[in-house]
Amino acid sequence: xxxxxxxTAVAFASALLFASAATAQEYDxxxxxxxxMDPETLYDSIANVGISDGRIVEISKEPLTGxxxxxxxxxxxxxGFIDTHFHWQQPMGYSLGxxxxxxxxxxxxxxxxxxxxxxxxxxxxxxTQANYGCASSHELARSIVLDGFADQEILLHGPAAALETRxxxxxxxxxxxxxTGNQILQIIDKGLQDGALGIGSTLGYMxxxxxxxxxxxxxxxxxxxxxxxxxxxxFTPDNATFENLGLQEIIANALAxxxxxxxxxxxxxxxxxxxxxxxxxxxxxxNIWGEIYPYAAGSTALNAVFLKPENWVDRLGHSYEDTLQxxxxxxxxxxxxxxxxxxxTPTKEIVLFKMPPEDSVKWLTLRGTxxxxxxxxxxxxxxxxxxxFEELGxxxxxxxxxxxxxxxxxxxxxxPMMHLLSILSYNAAHHxxxxxxxxxxxxxxxxxxxxxxxxxxxPETVTDNATYDQGSIPSTGFKAVIVHGEVTVRDDELLExxxxxxxxxxxEDQPRFETVTEEAWNREFSTGMPDVAxxxxxxxxx
Numbered sequence: 121x122x123x124x125x126x127x128t129a130v131a132f133a134s135a136l137l138f139a140s141a142a143t144a145q146e147y148d149x150x151x152x153x154x155x156x157m158d159p160e161t162l163y164d165s166i167a168n169v170g171i172s173d174g175r176i177v178e179i180s181k182e183p184l185t186g187x188x189x190x191x192x193x194x195x196x197x198x199x200g201f202i203d204t205h206f207h208w209q210q211p212m213g214y215s216l217g218x219x220x221x222x223x224x225x226x227x228x229x230x231x232x233x234x235x236x237x238x239x240x241x242x243x244x245x246x247x248t249q250a251n252y253g254c255a256s257s258h259e260l261a262r263s264i265v266l267d268g269f270a271d272q273e274i275l276l277h278g279p280a281a282a283l284e285t286r287x288x289x290x291x292x293x294x295x296x297x298x299x300t301g302n303q304i305l306q307i308i309d310k311g312l313q314d315g316a317l318g319i320g321s322t323l324g325y326m327x328x329x330x331x332x333x334x335x336x337x338x339x340x341x342x343x344x345x346x347x348x349x350x351x352x353x354x355f356t357p358d359n360a361t362f363e364n365l366g367l368q369e370i371i372a373n374a375l376a377x378x379x380x381x382x383x384x385x386x387x388x389x390x391x392x393x394x395x396x397x398x399x400x401x402x403x404x405x406x407n408i409w410g411e412i413y414p415y416a417a418g419s420t421a422l423n424a425v426f427l428k429p430e431n432w433v434d435r436l437g438h439s440y441e442d443t444l445q446x447x448x449x450x451x452x453x454x455x456x457x458x459x460x461x462x463x464x465t466p467t468k469e470i471v472l473f474k475m476p477p478e479d480s481v482k483w484l485t486l487r488g489t490x491x492x493x494x495x496x497x498x499x500x501x502x503x504x505x506x507x508x509f510e511e512l513g514x515x516x517x518x519x520x521x522x523x524x525x526x527x528x529x530x531x532x533x534x535x536p537m538m539h540l541l542s543i544l545s546y547n548a549a550h551h552x553x554x555x556x557x558x559x560x561x562x563x564x565x566x567x568x569x570x571x572x573x574x575x576x577x578x579p580e581t582v583t584d585n586a587t588y589d590q591g592s593i594p595s596t597g598f599k600a601v602i603v604h605g606e607v608t609v610r611d612d613e614l615l616e617x618x619x620x621x622x623x624x625x626x627x628e629d630q631p632r633f634e635t636v637t638e639e640a641w642n643r644e645f646s647t648g649m650p651d652v653a654x655x656x657x658x659x660x661x662x
Contacts, residue, residue: 149189151197153191157538158567162538169197207279221575223603224252230320236275256311286421315627317347320350323354351370353383356384380555386411411492415480416474416477420470443473527544527579556625572602
């Protein structure tokens, strides 16, 4: 008997539907109908994203289903933002960063004491909302050796330990000798052995104590691990000539050691030349990069060495009355109140106005840079993650709003979105990934297989709300901020989710430290050859 054709067609269609349903994958989370942008491949299209087990599994034009869905219509779906210069490595600091799209929060300038790196990471495992990481600190190693600072509880505060250690002065002003110099280097090496991201050096705060030999040896410690040294350079802030002399010192060391390097916040006088030097080196393949942030003012401690009146006022020609502000009262300092403050609250945070406001937009257009906020602290330092922002003391607005400020200024000045996403995320991941850091080789990208650290935001409304008067007001315009596949911010509300992952190298069993000889430490220049050498080495000689 001839089969019924209509029945056969229905049966065939039903079989196809069943097969499709059997093979269709339901993801843990799907992001639907968003403008997916990837700064590495320049992918830019309306698509759906499927996420499972903390990773991006599929980016497709086809419909996707998931246990949880986010409708991203009219929104950009981009890699989670990465900040390598975020000092407030505490619960409330992570909270404000997440409200600003920050999924990976690291401090590679001040850093953490090398002696406590392992414990610092352990303390954050499973209880941190954003990804976290720290460098091995040059400054804190000097505090331990030269000032005898030994309070382990304070050191476990990480970068914030400087609020206490800077009350002494040996770390800044004392020149290390052969014995103390090697002790400093050994502590830095211990941090790298335990997985620190690199070396962080606040050289600009220690320029009277750190010799050029010491700085070279510090970078040599990092070079043995293939890790970078990030430096607040020797003369920052200063004039255009001295700024770039400081930058050139670090870059010359890096080139001699074949090591990566970061020039911290070079958005200061002389920045055009600084950027040209960095960009030319990048074009030649060197893993050297620099940071900027979109504010005309910085922030630092009142007792910073470069703020001494003989330097800031007499030599550089500034006045406290229009550059040095108390963020709590809003008042500007005078010489009298400055001296009084040094006696009463020497490590108090201040806001320092030092550049023309119009330069902020120019910095955001620079290729090959990273937007690193240099976020400072607010009181109370150890506030719980869900503390209402109204209860926080004032701080520089870059801690709460640097990423949204970048997006807002980009919108107002027609800076391409793909470029903004590069400086907010991919560039940092790219450079750190080149040092062998796996955690950054799989972040900063919207690609299948990558870790699902993602931001979803409205490009027309995303904005910073923090100001110099009220620096801790969170940003708005974020539909979702996703950390390791888990929604941590939804519709500008921070959720009770602790998905943060450690950003670190695998600890090593043995240190790589090598003692610097007394002869080398005490000589300005060490050739490794006899004092009297005939002629010059032939070309190509080692």
